[in-house]
Amino acid sequence: MTLLAHELRLLLRQRLTVAALALLSALTVASLGAGLAEVARQRAAIAAIPAAQAEDIGAVAGFVDATKDAGSAAYYSFHPTWDAPAPLAFAALGMRDVSPYIMRVRALGLEAQVWDGDTFNPELALPGRFDFAFVLVFLAPLFTIALFHDLHSGEREAGRERTLNALPGSSALWRRRTGLRLLLLWAALALPFVIAAAVEGVAVGTILLVVLLIAAYLLFWTEQAALVSRLRWSSVANAATLAAAWLVLVLVIPTLANVGINAALPVNQGAEIAMAQREAVNRAWDVPREDTMRRFYAHHPEWADSAPLGPAFHYKWYLAFHQNGDESVADRVRAYRGGLEARDAAGRALGWVLPSVGVQGLLTRLARTDLQAQLAYQDRIRAFHQRLRTFYYGYLFRDRPFAKADFARAPRFGDRPDG
């Protein structure tokens, strides 16, 4: 223990080391603060939904009540959905800045709604967020390099290496020095993280996993330093080589791989879904309405006993062709989604060989801020939208009046786990 304390004293006597550790802690704390603030902002935005929604739906209820027309209620009522940030989201904001986490839907064609985005400033999103994941993946390796590049070469250049190696227990000395540096780096990252995670109520198992992930990632960079140090170059050459390795592993390969993946796995553009759906929906005005209803009833026999259409406009026909429109592009949607998932899987696969990508992927997965989380939110929107349809169809296809009190009976997002 005294030996370790001695090493610690030696280490902390180096200005560079102390400055590096202090800076890393400060950056970690700042990134956690930024992440927490962003998550708090998102929670506040979600908490502000009910008041605004009540006002909006109240106005709709006001004018629909005059006609008691369920179709108008379905047409004019927007229902909010939201994707609350997971406890760990503050540490890895992932896609939450470019994908919507609040979305209003109505019982019309979903494919014309579900791909909409929220307002965000693209120039702010472009460089990526300053979150804990960034500090860990991008910056922590640079600090590891700063602390490890002269572990051996520094002693050699000071003319002490031979003496040190000749001492009994010299390998324990190097282990101690390596372990100590690693521990300090790890503490600078992990301790602030654990505090923030505890405050946010992250599950203990998840915290443990992240803390281990931090250690493993630091260990990887320590290994790189050890490998380079075997070449017995000067401290300067070590530092340059390690920084170059950082550049390649953290910046160059991921960007190259991104180009490669997007070229190798073409995704049929999402805009084509929107266009095809619009074509299918609007065609209904130009074909006999009975054809539309026949097709709809074939897929949804539970409503087939509804009264036949009269000459006047009826919203059940309108909603039926919207649903037909959605169903006509279901294959395209599946293919599009499959393409997105294939690209995501390819990116993740790279994570198995490239620790920077692996750490980022794992953190965003644990934080539920990755593409899978976005798609899961979309699935919940789809399930909720289905409930909305069923709800309004119950009035429309049975010709039941839709009174003011019925607005309160509409399904609410989040009162079921699947949306």
Next chain:
Amino acid sequence: MSAATLIARDELRLLRRNRVAVIAVALLVLLTLTAVATSWAHRRGIEALRERQQHGAEAAFEAQPDRHPHRVVHYGTFVFRPLGPLAAFDPGVDAFTGNSMFLEGHRQNSANFGDVRQSSLLVRFGQLTPAFVLQVVAPLLLIFLGYGALARERERGTLGLLMLQGVSRGSLVRGKFLALGAVATIAGLPAMLGFVAVAGQPGAPALPMAVIAAGYLAYLAVWVVVVLLVSALVRRSRDALLALVAIWAVTAVLLPRVAPDVAGAAVPLRNRFQTDVAVARDLRRMGDSHNPDDPHYAKFKRDVLARYGVARVEDLPVNFKGVQSVESERLSSELFDRYSGESYRDQERQIALVGAAGVVSPTVAIRSLSMAAAGTDFAGHRRFLDQAERYRYALVQRLNRMQADDVSYADDTAVDAGADRRKRVSATNWQAMPDFAFAAPTGAVLARAALPGLGIVMGWLAVVVLLLTLATRRLGETR
């Protein structure tokens, strides 16, 4: 041959003998060429795809059968943002904004299907473009090759020897600058070659390209000078390297991320949900078309009747439903413009805050210069949004007027079996509608937008040159 040239030659000879240096430069050149090739192919691919989709959307619009004009208001149309030729150099926010937009009546839709939501997580690691290579990677190369330029001479005691031989401090530093500057030129050249290929494209604007070239030249010069400055000030070359890598990590990697985060927190944006609710609220206040006794629409109706000197809407020479649609579209569009204008202003304030960070990070400055000149910044996206909205409004109002003029009120309100047929107007009308044509900004507009960034980069250059001049005077003094 002057002393400075001799020093430069010597330094370059040394670099040529350094195998690691040669490999590093070669790798950078290779990386840039890859970036040039992929960006080029990417832009070409996107351009072709969007053009095809735009034509598809136009063809679909024109192929509509006879329809009621209001159906066409809802059928709407799709527009796709074209990508300027300089996007091959710096695609900017292209991947982060939706690039297709559905235009319809009564609604202002978001631009959807941006690449950022269609790519793997790797897209957030950055994009391999010539601009990225020059902004981030090239400075690190200059650091690796130049950190020892002066520190080494002092460390080894050769600095004193050179001075004894009558080499002035000034010519020594100038010589090192020439050598490192030559490396910077070699590093920047492949990206500029890609530029020349872009210049061969039709419609490539010369002025912004000149600004970009000047900007990157100055940017790399800033780094060359900073490298020499630190190398002159720091006692040991190892410390020079670590200090330079730290400076690079802070200015090229950290600040470009921190500045937007700070700006985003300082100027929060109203989200879409709150905007939609607010628009609906304001619309109700201005005039509720669902309310038969609404004062605004009641007055509007009286005015229309008075204008035509009739007592009943049935007696109007135009279809009152169409006239009313024109009015309600006017009201709602005014609101859309107000709310989107507020949002754009907020986003521009955010960007101005980030731009101010250029004072502490030249990378932030060159980034905004580069995107602005390439027309791929937020302002470029906004140009598209504004033009799309203008087109949407004109299209919808044309259709509404068509409803007013070409569909009679009696037919429009009829519900008999043949009414549907009588309400429709001829399909030839759809072909007569003008297509969306994005008016690309002129070179002068782009170049002017890039001037603030260029100013900051030039300011950086002036400051660091001044600092290097001061440091040169004290070079070799024992402290």
